[in-house]
Amino acid sequence: MTHKIAILGASGYTGAELVRLIATHPSMEIVALSADRKAGMEMAEVYPQLRHLDLPRLVTMDEIDFDQVDLCFAALPHGLSQALVRDLPERVKVVDLGADFRLADPDDYTKWYGNAHEATELQKTAVYGLTEFNRDRIRDARLVAGTGCNAATVQFALRPLIEEGLIDLDRIICDLKNGVSGAGRSLKENMLFAERSTDVQGYAQGGKHRHLGEFDQEFSRIAGRKVEIMFTPHLVPVNRGILADCYVEGDPKAIHNALVARYEAEPFIEVLPFGQAPGMGHVMGSNFCHIGVIGDRVPGRALVVSTLDNLCKGSSGQAMQNANLMLGEDETTGLMLAPVFP
Amino acid sequence: MTHKIAILGASGYTGAELVRLIATHPSMEIVALSADRKAGMEMAEVYPQLRHLDLPRLVTMDEIDFDQVDLCFAALPHGLSQALVRDLPERVKVVDLGADFRLADPDDYTKWYGNAHEATELQKTAVYGLTEFNRDRIRDARLVAGTGCNAATVQFALRPLIEEGLIDLDRIICDLKNGVSGAGRSLKENMLFAERSTDVQGYAQGGKHRHLGEFDQEFSRIAGRKVEIMFTPHLVPVNRGILADCYVEGDPKAIHNALVARYEAEPFIEVLPFGQAPGMGHVMGSNFCHIGVIGDRVPGRALVVSTLDNLCKGSSGQAMQNANLMLGEDETTGLMLAPVFP
Amino acid sequence: MTHKIAILGASGYTGAELVRLIATHPSMEIVALSADRKAGMEMAEVYPQLRHLDLPRLVTMDEIDFDQVDLCFAALPHGLSQALVRDLPERVKVVDLGADFRLADPDDYTKWYGNAHEATELQKTAVYGLTEFNRDRIRDARLVAGTGCNAATVQFALRPLIEEGLIDLDRIICDLKNGVSGAGRSLKENMLFAERSTDVQGYAQGGKHRHLGEFDQEFSRIAGRKVEIMFTPHLVPVNRGILADCYVEGDPKAIHNALVARYEAEPFIEVLPFGQAPGMGHVMGSNFCHIGVIGDRVPGRALVVSTLDNLCKGSSGQAMQNANLMLGEDETTGLMLAPVFP
Amino acid sequence: MTHKIAILGASGYTGAELVRLIATHPSMEIVALSADRKAGMEMAEVYPQLRHLDLPRLVTMDEIDFDQVDLCFAALPHGLSQALVRDLPERVKVVDLGADFRLADPDDYTKWYGNAHEATELQKTAVYGLTEFNRDRIRDARLVAGTGCNAATVQFALRPLIEEGLIDLDRIICDLKNGVSGAGRSLKENMLFAERSTDVQGYAQGGKHRHLGEFDQEFSRIAGRKVEIMFTPHLVPVNRGILADCYVEGDPKAIHNALVARYEAEPFIEVLPFGQAPGMGHVMGSNFCHIGVIGDRVPGRALVVSTLDNLCKGSSGQAMQNANLMLGEDETTGLMLAPVFP
Incomplete structure (x- = not known):
């Protein structure tokens, strides 16, 4: 079974890293890529190293049909995930790579990020995404908050x-x-x-x-x-x-x-x-x-x-590891790539 | 079916790159790794980034039982492959990453490398390994000479x-x-x-x-x-x-x-x-x-x-592409890794 | 005798390089540093490596009293030097590090830079600053156009x-x-x-x-x-x-x-x-x-x-070499710094 | 007055850095450069960035006539300075950039460097070369031990x-x-x-x-x-x-x-x-x-x-600062070079 994946914020480095990982993942298919300022561009223009892949054109978030999406990676600037995740269809699972749901306490969030949290109900349900320490809760989560690198x-x-x-x-x-x-x-x-x-x-x-x-x-x-x-x-x-x-x-x-x-x-x-x-x-x-x-x-x-x-285990790789769990895949699927050296 | 692979000269960069590629190749198994000066060491000591892999200890070439080997990658210094390949059992296929068999004419070889060729009969049979231009001959070859990067x-x-x-x-x-x-x-x-x-x-x-x-x-x-x-x-x-x-x-x-x-x-x-x-x-x-x-x-x-x-498509990736052909695998197996950026 | 120097565009790399060279030049004194967007800042904030020097605060070009200036280095974005130099007191010598006066023919200028030249009379008098080939004309020039690197x-x-x-x-x-x-x-x-x-x-x-x-x-x-x-x-x-x-x-x-x-x-x-x-x-x-x-x-x-x-002999060093000539100094003054290696 | 300088170990990085500093020092002249393995070579072969300087050819230490030398910088591998400095004419001042004289206690030296000290009498007289804290003693010293970087x-x-x-x-x-x-x-x-x-x-x-x-x-x-x-x-x-x-x-x-x-x-x-x-x-x-x-x-x-x-203030620049003091020069002579950036 192939899982349909959307990546929000695909023009950033963590977004591109997700595409790289999915490129050799056997059971994920990218159905949507969003990028606010670069909407309309081909991914190969933004990241020429992904030229060999057959990828959807970058769009704005509004243009995505989330009914076609099983899981959504949100690699957005801090603050943008809150309202977005709140408004997504409940059936869409979310792995947030940003900081919006890392802190469980709204006051802590405000202390460190300056603004009030816009989705405090969701904030309570988000699972902190340090896989090795929260594996069971992540497996059943709808929303996982990726950790800081x-x-x-x-x-x-x-x-x-x-x-x-x-x-x-x-x-x-x-x-x-x-x-x-x-x-x-x-x-x-x-x-x-x-x-x-x-x-x-x-x-x-x-x-x-x-x-x-x-x-x-x-x-x-x-x-x-x-x-x-x-x-x-x-x-x-x-x-x-x-x-x-x-x-x-x-x-x-x-x-x-x-x-x-x-x-x-x-x-x-x-x-x-x-x-x-x-x-x-x-x-x-x-x-x-x-x-x-x-x-x-x-x-x-x-x-x-x-x-x-930091881009892989510290961010997009961790996100993929969590997504694997949330989608019922083996946790290591697509992630056993050996390090590049030199 | 799993192909049994030996890598000669595994402590060099192209040898390590071969290990990296095989790490996610579905039908290759490394059965021997040689390294003259570093024989006796674990690969994880020589290349800590390969620590997660279960690899055989480095040995000298003499210690390898080539009867257990289907295909041998030779990533040796110039000149060392000639006698080696000549003396291998005929059933062992060889992809040579060095320069020993690139030049078909023994005089050309001597002109550029200074010494007489030690295996001129083999030299005639070696197929020049630029896959995209010699695909059919590579498929049937016993010995493929990887190109210079x-x-x-x-x-x-x-x-x-x-x-x-x-x-x-x-x-x-x-x-x-x-x-x-x-x-x-x-x-x-x-x-x-x-x-x-x-x-x-x-x-x-x-x-x-x-x-x-x-x-x-x-x-x-x-x-x-x-x-x-x-x-x-x-x-x-x-x-x-x-x-x-x-x-x-x-x-x-x-x-x-x-x-x-x-x-x-x-x-x-x-x-x-x-x-x-x-x-x-x-x-x-x-x-x-x-x-x-x-x-x-x-x-x-x-x-x-x-x-x-240069280490991948220019050397070890090309070698893997050729090995896939020689072993009857799909040419792209294990090679669709997306580039790393940034 | 100490020559009074102004550097326009001091917050760019060529501006900072001029300051570096003047720091050990025995007969130049910096009396003004301009930087449009960073006016008001100390040079040590913009370039902490110049912290040990006693330098004037960055100002806008308008704030400079050019009557106190003997020679002016203009390290400005393309296009900004034309009107500026035209309006300077005639006694102020100018070394322009930008492209405004490199091309003697106004049509050539327009062909490569897109706009009409705003100081075509001056353009005719500017000496092309490749010191080793125009030494005599540079010595007598009021305006020298630094070459591209x-x-x-x-x-x-x-x-x-x-x-x-x-x-x-x-x-x-x-x-x-x-x-x-x-x-x-x-x-x-x-x-x-x-x-x-x-x-x-x-x-x-x-x-x-x-x-x-x-x-x-x-x-x-x-x-x-x-x-x-x-x-x-x-x-x-x-x-x-x-x-x-x-x-x-x-x-x-x-x-x-x-x-x-x-x-x-x-x-x-x-x-x-x-x-x-x-x-x-x-x-x-x-x-x-x-x-x-x-x-x-x-x-x-x-x-x-x-x-x-490129920043020294290709730009600011060349400018200093030309300034030395224009000011009657030995051409090599302050420029014999040995290369840094490694 | 020009001080006659010898640099021992001139083919290493700290040796080359000393040459760079002396290149614009107004009162030092290099009369000898030694390098064991590279003796006989021109400095421009070993360090092409010093090509513009008129320097003596590299020699072995034995070939140097120390009667012509006022001050000697020793930039030698650990251990080699001890016997050397002991055997130099007493009138030759020495700035040692290595570790041989940093530790005043012979037991400490043996503890950290493994061997017995070969010049324990000298060791007692060496001044620890952290200029800002030992300025007065350095001024009168014959032997100054440069600090570790x-x-x-x-x-x-x-x-x-x-x-x-x-x-x-x-x-x-x-x-x-x-x-x-x-x-x-x-x-x-x-x-x-x-x-x-x-x-x-x-x-x-x-x-x-x-x-x-x-x-x-x-x-x-x-x-x-x-x-x-x-x-x-x-x-x-x-x-x-x-x-x-x-x-x-x-x-x-x-x-x-x-x-x-x-x-x-x-x-x-x-x-x-x-x-x-x-x-x-x-x-x-x-x-x-x-x-x-x-x-x-x-x-x-x-x-x-x-x-x-590390090569300048941490080693060769510190050495020069100390040499200036030992030779009666202003401490900052030749050392006010502004940092290179970018």
């Missing part, structure tokens, strides 16, 4: 440690190195090649990054108390990938054991032998997440390093 | 034009921009990141590049007279990809028409609308080749631009 | 050959590899890091690039007949640099001899030994131009390779 | 804070992003362009990096107790630059104030306004160090970010 990378490293009480909750420092595609395709001076290619720079330091809303929500809930990590993302001159260095206080071997045990059966999470750390380039173009643990020379201090491809 | 890129642009007599054979200038992975994984000072990352530099200019042996052989044979193109490759700071600018004298529209007609039915060759040229980034990680034709302001001058991923 | 790179390679009748004028093909800073700091989707970093792509192929106006003007004048070169620029993922491969028909040794003789006394032009070609990375951050000549395997075909830093 | 970057951020007791000494975490030139020009597989260009990877994590010897020595001495920071360097795909994120516990405003006060009169250290952080690209090619302080959302947590060019 930073949020996914760090949670894979830290959730099992917080669940098992292995680290000091007041001293978690996460220093991330981020490929630039996470900033999307919008035009900003600091995203020009000439500005980025010989630079590394932090941003949203000091607790201003919106993904902290997710960290606070998830880690505090798991810990049963307020947890506020210190978090610094950095732009590095790479297209894809996030490498998270998580500095924690706890026993390194116990930490490693907990991660190995937790992810042993997971198809997409690879825990390295103790003392080894992954590189960002080890997962490019794939849905895999590699995690390593290193003990410091000073006992009780550990470094947990986690890496994934 | 530059040779493939330029031939896709020019073969139909020479076959149809559309261009001046004495005035063909090919200026290539080459991703650095074409130089392989060997240690050379000029291949260090710090040397390459802000540089673009030509090499082997003036007629010294060995791929000219292939150009001379193929173009002269097709034209029925001596053809000697002018050819300059350049290292550009990109991992994968070749972009070939071919400057020719002829009618641009007729050239475009000939390419469109020739490649209409080809699954991997995309000819762009007249007046458009592809970018190297449009094919990364894929088996596609994009070709464009642009007419100059001066009538009778044309630019034909061709691009492909 | 591509135009400079190719002219250094070819002017002596055309002057001496050493090459076939109907068969000149120039294939250029261009660092992205040549496109300036304006916001275009194809200039984003994620779009450029793994791509090489030609643009304005087929005779559409505006620098052809300069080539046609200069080469035709020198040759005494119409000369129309074939010219293809390409974006490569490098910030600075142009590498020009010029394919010509002529005797390679004679070509090399002519270039050696012509540039022997030039402080900024280095001709390599016969058979060697320069790399783009050999001149980064400097005012040097490196040129090499290679003979092809087919007699009578030659490759002349020329490289310079 | 990481060690310099982090010490600029943290020394004033430790001196003034502003931060928790048991909770200092330094996460560094390092341009690859820090690894030098030696041939390693993981330094190839294809391996590095799309990767970010930590190394020597967990307390194994040799620069920790310097941190432990300096910070413990200043604090009057044992201080062991947590330190993780990372390779990022950039040629030059180190960006250090230092996570500390203390009052952010007090920290900022201390840094502003400490560096107010320093010509090469720029402290940004509170709440701003520098980027690695802001200092490329220069001798400047930019430092920023950001307070976290949780009171008492601060991020101090420091950046410099």
Whole structure:
């Protein structure tokens, strides 16, 4: 059986990544692609690398006949998914790649995103899309909220440690190195090649990054108390990938054991032998997440390093993994593409 | 039916690319991986991005039981395939990714590679592996000689034009921009990141590049007279990809028409609308080749631009395409991966 | 004596490069910096790398008191210099880095830039700023028109050959590899890091690039007949640099001899030994131009390779060299900075 | 007066950087350049970007007449400076860019570098070359030990804070992003362009990096107790630059104030306004160090970010700054080159 898929926001990087993944997915068919400003264009004009595919022309969202759609990926700018999903036919399943339904509490949403939520009823029903930790609920969900790409990378490293009480909750420092595609395709001076290619720079330091809303929500809930990590993302001159260095206080071997045990059966999470750390380039173009643990020379201090491809496992690959579950497919279908290297 | 595959020279980039492609190929199984200097290591140590795969440990070629092998990919340094293939059991099919069997004439081989050929009988039987032009012979071959990556890129642009007599054979200038992975994984000072990352530099200019042996052989044979193109490759700071600018004298529209007609039915060759040229980034990680034709302001001058991923369509993807044919599989099996972008 | 300098368009890359050069120039003082959209900002906000310098705040052009200015560098978008220079006090010398005064013939200007020239009297008096070929006229000029960066790179390679009748004028093909800073700091989707970093792509192929106006003007004048070169620029993922491969028909040794003789006394032009070609990375951050000549395997075909830093020797360095002459300074003052490598 | 300079190890990146700096230094003359494996070559063959300079041919160290040398820069592999400096004429001043004399205690040296020190008497007299903190002793020194590049970057951020007791000494975490030139020009597989260009990877994590010897020595001495920071360097795909994120516990405003006060009169250290952080690209090619302080959302947590060019301020620029002092020149002579951007 072939599932009929619509991608909203198909002209952005996560939209194009979804098309790439569906191109070799055996049971999904793209029936609609939307893009507000580029409506009317062929996808091959917007993304020449998809030229070999037979794809529908880009349209506005209004032009889509959602009765023909089984599942809809929404890769829209923050804020646009709320009213949209609210107004879709109930039978259309939705995987939202944006931030609109990540935070369960309307006040949290307003705190981090500035505006009131427009679909608070839906917000309550949305399932947080970190597949490896919400698999059963995702299977039955109508609406899944994809996680932030930073949020996914760090949670894979830290959730099992917080669940098992292995680290000091007041001293978690996460220093991330981020490929630039996470900033999307919008035009900003600091995203020009000439500005980025010989630079590394932090941003949203000091607790201003919106993904902290997710960290606070998830880690505090798991810990049963307020947890506020210190978090610094950095732009590095790479297209894809996030490498998270998580500095924690706890026993390194116990930490490693907990991660190995937790992810042993997971198809997409690879825990390295103790003392080894992954590189960002080890997962490019794939849905895999590699995690390593290193003990410091000073006992009780550990470094947990986690890496994934922000466009794939951090966003569109995660979305596909969730869509597979929601549609009754095997979770890994179309997602076993090996990383591209070099 | 699953075909049993051996990869010789698996620790090089083309070897790793073969593993990547086989990872999602439905009917190939890797039974042996060889690597001289790295024998004994796990593939995950040599290529951490392949960590999720269950692969045999690297061994020396001597340790391989070729009775268990249906087809062998030889991704060895120039010169090493000759004796090896000669001594293999006749039933083992071979796709050679190196240069040992590309030139049919032993004198040509010696002219360009310096040494006498060690398997001149085999050399006569090897089929030149430019799939789109030798499909039928490849299907029945025991030994297929993969083309040079530059040779493939330029031939896709020019073969139909020479076959149809559309261009001046004495005035063909090919200026290539080459991703650095074409130089392989060997240690050379000029291949260090710090040397390459802000540089673009030509090499082997003036007629010294060995791929000219292939150009001379193929173009002269097709034209029925001596053809000697002018050819300059350049290292550009990109991992994968070749972009070939071919400057020719002829009618641009007729050239475009000939390419469109020739490649209409080809699954991997995309000819762009007249007046458009592809970018190297449009094919990364894929088996596609994009070709464009642009007419100059001066009538009778044309630019034909061709691009492909040197590790895939220019080498390992081509090898896989040929192996599919040799094994009776559909030619495109496992090769429809969409390019990775950005 | 200290010369009082104004830089118009200081927020662009060529403007910033002028500031960099003046920072260690012993006899220039910046008295005004203009930037339309960024007027009111400190230069350190616009270019944090200039933070250590004591610079005037950015203003609009109207706010500048030109009575306090000896020489004005105009690094403005095409079209804006014409009225501006016309209305400046006659005693203010002007080096224009834009295209407004490069073409002596108003019709040529209109043909390539689309609009009528607004200062045709001035246009007649402007001296074409290719220093090494117009040194005496530049010394006495009030208005010097900086050349296009591509135009400079190719002219250094070819002017002596055309002057001496050493090459076939109907068969000149120039294939250029261009660092992205040549496109300036304006916001275009194809200039984003994620779009450029793994791509090489030609643009304005087929005779559409505006620098052809300069080539046609200069080469035709020198040759005494119409000369129309074939010219293809390409974006490569490098910030600075142009590498020009010029394919010509002529005797390679004679070509090399002519270039050696012509540039022997030039402080900024280095001709390599016969058979060697320069790399783009050999001149980064400097005012040097490196040129090499290679003979092809087919007699009578030659490759002349020329490289310079588009922001320096191709633009702001050239402007400074001309300003030095106009102000009675030694031509090399402040310009002997060695290239940065790696 | 012109000082006669020898550079030992001139074929490495720091050696070439010294030549670049001396090229525009008004009172230094290079009289000898040594390079073991490349002795006999012209510098222009080894570094084509220095082609315009009139430099002595590379020789072995034995061939140098040290009686003609005033000051010698030793940019040698670790271990080679010890015997060399011991055997030089006493009147030759030495700036050692390697690690041989950084650690005052022979046991510390052996602990971090594995072998016994061969010149322990000299080791006692060497002055640690962090100019801004040892200026007076450097002025009178015969032998100055250049700091590690990481060690310099982090010490600029943290020394004033430790001196003034502003931060928790048991909770200092330094996460560094390092341009690859820090690894030098030696041939390693993981330094190839294809391996590095799309990767970010930590190394020597967990307390194994040799620069920790310097941190432990300096910070413990200043604090009057044992201080062991947590330190993780990372390779990022950039040629030059180190960006250090230092996570500390203390009052952010007090920290900022201390840094502003400490560096107010320093010509090469720029402290940004509170709440701003520098980027690695802001200092490329220069001798400047930019430092920023950001307070976290949780009171008492601060991020101090420091950046410099590892080849310049982190190594050869620092060496030149020290040589200026040792030779009685103004400390900034030849070092006011503005950073190159883009």
